Amino acid sequence: MTKGWLETTGEGHMPDPLISLRNVTKTYGTGATQFQALKGVDLDIAAGDFVAVMGPSGSGKSTTMNILGCLDVPSAGEFLFRGIHVEALDRDQRALLRRKYLGFVFQGFNLLSRTSALENVELPLLYRGDEKKARRATAMAALEKVGLDQWWDHTPAELSGGQQQRVAIARAIVTQPDVLLADEPTGNLDSERSVEIMELLTDLNRASGITVLMVTHEPDMAAFARTVVHFKDGLVERIENQHRQGEEVAL
């Protein structure tokens, strides 16, 4: 497989906007059961932003996230990521894009069972082809960032929900991606744990400059984001920019 198209984008070069959707539509099914989930979405996301995507169920926010995560493709329209036309890529090319530039955090954690925290975090590095020693060190460093380096040899069953989600975050950031996509990352956690996770994401966004895209339906969690995108009926309803909690002092 040729990787040329990946290399042309160049390291460290961050186009602005990092992500842009142009008149993106997504239609599921055919004929009578046809359902248009997205009806022409336009959205620009700048590098380093922390975006919360909100909206009632069926509003198109999950579909948008799947497209932004290169897991799904638009039915029509353009999706530019780092200047690459993602809608023109095939499955494997999108997989390589995910491998290199994207990290995922899911509501249900989605760690591999019976697999230690360290090996879970190592997984993306394995697919990237890192040597064993480098892999261990990088994965360990990522676990340290989320405060779980002491727990490296525990399997998901031996970790609490909050710890599992932190392992998932470590796995998502271990490859130092441009974008971290989080699909209701606090949906399965109590409020105290949720705040911890949000603080971790905020820290990562601020310290590493990683762009965070997060779907949530809890305004408390959305309050951590700098930009909130509201979806309704398959369209972007409004975008609000907000000062983040505790950021007033810094600005």
Added chain:
Amino acid sequence: MLGTTLILALRSIRRHLLRSFLTTLGIIIGVAAVVTMVTLGKATTAQVQKNISSLGSNILQIRPGQGFGRGGGGPPPPPLTDDYLRPIRQQITGVTAVAPAVQRSGTAIYAGANWSTSIYGTTNAYFTVQAWPLTAGRDFSPDEEQAGKAVCILGNTVLKNLFPGGDPNAAIGQRIRVADISCNVIGALSMRGQAGFGGDQDDVVLMPMKTVQRRLTGDDKLAAILVGVDQAYDTTQVQASLTSLLRQLRHLQPGQDDNFFIFDTKQISDTLSSTTTLLTRIVTAVAGISLVVGGIGIMNIMLVSVTERTREIGIRLAIGAVASEVLTQFLVEAVALSMLGGVIGLVVAQLAIGALSALGGLPFLFVPEINLLAFGISALIGVVFGYFPARRAAALNPIDALRHE
């Protein structure tokens, strides 16, 4: 990339030991059952054929009457006598030797040991017809045959039971009592083993025909005449000329039924061979069924585990694995487990064959074709059913795979 998938596959096997074990078990059972059954079937066939050939495949046996159990009413057929021996030997082509047989049962006694056995009265021609050499001593002298002297030659079973240690040289020259005749042991027969019908051919004492007739049966009737046929001649042709000679000797008119019958040990061996061939076929069919059953077992485990692993596939795809990498991992897993199962299955089969052969007195056989075939088919089933469901899962949108419950 192969190194990575190898690591991933081995990790996955290690983490799901029970699942891996069950998959492997299906293959182990399939391979072991097929190899064991087919090999034992072949060993049985080989053994039966060996027994048949030890029976002497070119002997025609003449007995009075009309065959086993037939010819109920009417006067008993005239007996066979030793008057027939000379014409048979002289007038039939393709005959190597003609031996009379008179049979009685009796007890052989020596120094407090006694053994119930069969006593055959015959001549030296018997050794030629049966192709049965002595291990020690000598055969009957012409004088002993003519005069009906009290001498005997022991079969191996009798020898072992009368003379501890079964040393033939210790027996020769000793006097033993056989059915109340005191006789001198002059020779010992080599060991022949079980007959095709299960009887022990070595459980016999041979004496000159005249001795048995005069001192035991009290008449000049023969129980049977054994005719050895030259390998170069067709036994059915010899049998036909024997029949017409005997009809003439017994003054039978055309249209009258034979009052004797001839059976051909070759016919019997042919029948037995075809029976054992049938047996082997049945065993092979049963083995084939067990392979299919084993295969379905493998299939089930593989399908269940892929359903169970669809979420895992989703995770791997989301993280950035290319579909072909996930597939290769599953393929490597399936190959590794199938090969492991196949090898263990073959080892188990050899152990089972060893144990069962020893138990059934069969020779240990190793049939390369069946080992290869069973291994190949099981491995193929394992690989195919490990691979294709995984391919379906890897073709899913990662999001759908992740949501899979």
